[in-house]
Amino acid sequence: MRIEDHPILGKVERGRKITLKVDGEPVMAFEGETIAAALIASGQRVFRYTEKRVEPRGVFCALGRCTDCVMTVDGQPNVRTCVTPARDGMIIQMQGTPDQRETALDAGEGEG
């Protein structure tokens, strides 16, 4: 869902349509909106899994403070998606998914 007509800010002007690649799947975004905005609009609520309890996390503070929404963007980990503008062709990956953890454990990482 996107806000089309904001009660205070008025009509929202959007940039051109671009495409992000999120965990291999194309996600439509508008240039200038944040990565988190595009993901929420596409229906995605889980942005990462926590390291210890492997619990899902998504947007929490939505203003760049809490770091709950961090993802790997173009190979750089821990990017705060709620304050990072979307750019065409960005490669975005979830961090700490149960699958990734299994692979890391198999390779002998993640212990200690």
Next chain:
Amino acid sequence: MKGNDLVICRCEEITRADIEEVISQGVTRMNEVKRLTRAGMGLCQGKTCGRLVAGILARETGQSLQELKPSTSRPPTRVLTLGVLAGSKPDND
């Protein structure tokens, strides 16, 4: 979710029970809570949990929030790549 299971420090996944546990062992200062539990040592550096930890500590030890010294903040307060510290230009920003 029981109150004690409540995650207080979201970055390091420290619960209210974890914090109350160290307080019950005699801890009275913010810095001590931080060093014993890691609450406030994660990605956001205590921006989210600092006030909550202070509230729990004040209540449990009978101190007022005003007399509690905040835990020591040290740079960097934001996530940086090692490349930034080494002087190379970051890809982002």
